[in-house]
Amino acid sequence: MAGYPKKDKNGTYYFVLEAGKDATGNRKRIKRRGFKKISEAKAAMAELMVELKKGNLMKEEKMSLGIYLDYWMENYVKTNLKPKTSAEYEKIIKKYLQPSLGHIMLNELKSTQLQNYYKEKLEVLSAQSVTHHHRVLSKALNDAIDWEFISKNVAKGAKPPRPIKREMNTHTGEQINLLLKTAREKTPVFYPIIFAVAHTGMRKSELIGLTWNNVDLKTEKIYIRQTITEANGKYFFNPIPKSEKPRGVKLTAELSKLLQILKEDHENRKNILGDSFNPHNLVFCNSKGNIMAPSEISRALKRALKAASLPDIRFHDLRHSHATILLKANVHPKIVSARLGHSKIQVTMDTYSHLTDSIEAIAVDQLDKLLQ
Template sequence: MAGHIKQDKKTKKWLFTIEAGKDAKGNRKRRIRKGFKNKTEAKNAMAIAIAEFQKEEVHSEDKQETITVGDFLDYWLKSYAETNTVHNTFKAYERIIRVHLKPALGNIKINELKVRDVQQYYSKKVRTENTVENNEGEGRLSKQTVLHHHRVLNKALNDALDWEFVDKNVAKRAKPPRPDKAKFTTYTPEELNLLLKSASGSVLYFPIITAAAHTGARVGELRALTWGDIDFNNRKIFITKSAYDKKGEGVKIKNAPKNGQNRAISMGKRLVELFQRHKDNYEKKKALLGPTFNPNDLVFYNTKGNYLDVRDLARAYKRAVKEVHLSDSRFHDLRHSHATILLQQNVHPKVVSERLGHTKVSITLDLYSHVNPLLQDSAAKAFDDAF
């Protein structure tokens, strides 16, 4: 079963077509709905229509009593996830279902799935300190990973409930594992200076490493940054999109950051000066190599003027860390260092949250709870100073 969305050239309205092969008489099974105001409205309506279409087929073939969890999850991927999530999210869902959920729960009839089945699945999957890896190097999974499995299963079974495949969502009553606190490495301002000095030897990667340290932006947001996103007069960086890699198709751009909300990040004097020097160098190179160089007007680009490769960036970052004998860290940890330093400097958590692009300030406070003792000491001293 396949669905297609397009815009009517005459009416400018959007429509979808669902093709479901042929019936027993050889007639095409097709449904068309028109008159949607935008593509998103048409996409959402198509997902519901596909679900209803397949539900009808299940009823017509009297399969309701035999459809398994695995059958439904496959159908859910096609009818919902494939058309309503970005590529990387869909691939993550597909892998969780194919590698984990289907082998463990797939053969159970969906209307016979019990809370205890789901709970047992979580218990078996969670890695413990005494877990021994098998011959293929595959041990049990982290609590955070199993929580992701729960979210996928819970969403799928919620849709199964809405589409009347089941009478209740048993995943809602199961208790997924509570993840341990995220572990990451943060650097002091002195250590960051050492790292940036080490990275300065790389003309290609120094600018993006410095920008990450000074803004806390995600790697996908930085890879997608164009010169039009930099406002030198007002010292702002506008985060409006994110780059990701799609297998077989190269780099794709999602026209929104991770949380779907655009944001502006104020730049300090040092970062503004870096960007000005970097742009001067870029314009000289562009004049020398011609208009075909860096056609996307990227701020950070490789030697051919294309998107930076995340693996090459990670290797360059690791080299810079190792050269100055700092504790091992990932490129993403620059984001954590940025937030930690700001909080230690008594910058309001709401401001830090906005710079990072968190949807709620509570996420920031929970993630960087290791800073709280220092903030408590500062608060006590501030109260004393008031007297």
């Protein structure tokens, strides 16, 4: 959907605003041409928005939800939110909200139309995704009230689906060992990162963003100073806030050995291929030295699980497996919490509350041995 100045064949700028549909159901568009500079086109488009808001144009040319969402993206999202969040919002707006709801006039949007949208999208998306659409739209409509485009946020009257909490599936130590053995044979490129999550409990974004300058093989410790995330087909480097202390994770002896081998391999490849290989100095990269796509990592894990005839789990469940193995071994929850990077130990206790009975049983066994 247009709504941003573009350059035409003559070198001048123009813009087109979608203004909903006319009485016959045809789309109504407002087009303005002949601007020498993009800044002039932007200014004219902003003025037109104001006129639409005041109702000084023909009724057929009043603002559609699609026009407004373009305006909101340019005037709030891209200037106030982080690039990754902005990319996620843009994907939701361009791929879902505008195609389904963009033709509706902003001041004629009804809660029931949103309710129907949620029902429709639940057929192809998860409840959590649809709820996220609701939050984005609700925020956009709240801002529309602040800018005096509308007087009521109809999203408040709609009821988004309640997200279903994903069940935690974990593997035992024996299953993890079988998985790692199989991954080494079936998916060698992704084997190191699968090995690393099992031995550290780190998040996928933390592992993808780990660089060699944050690996200390002498002290056998790694430090999380950034993450790499993907949104709308783009990668984003997210450094931790300067006010936060980087989290350190102690390496197991086996992981330390693997990283040493991996480091030597990267150095050899860089000597042969030059700086074009692994330009971001990543610990875990694909065969070309580029960022590992989160979806590729997940697919590699599924291949290894299938080959090993193990129950299917998510990559994040390997993090849960790491924590579960430690807690069942009677490792203090504070240590587990620190390895996982939880803000508080209570987060760890709440997340793994289902282990309380088994942990307590271990404690009672110890008491039986110590007390008479």
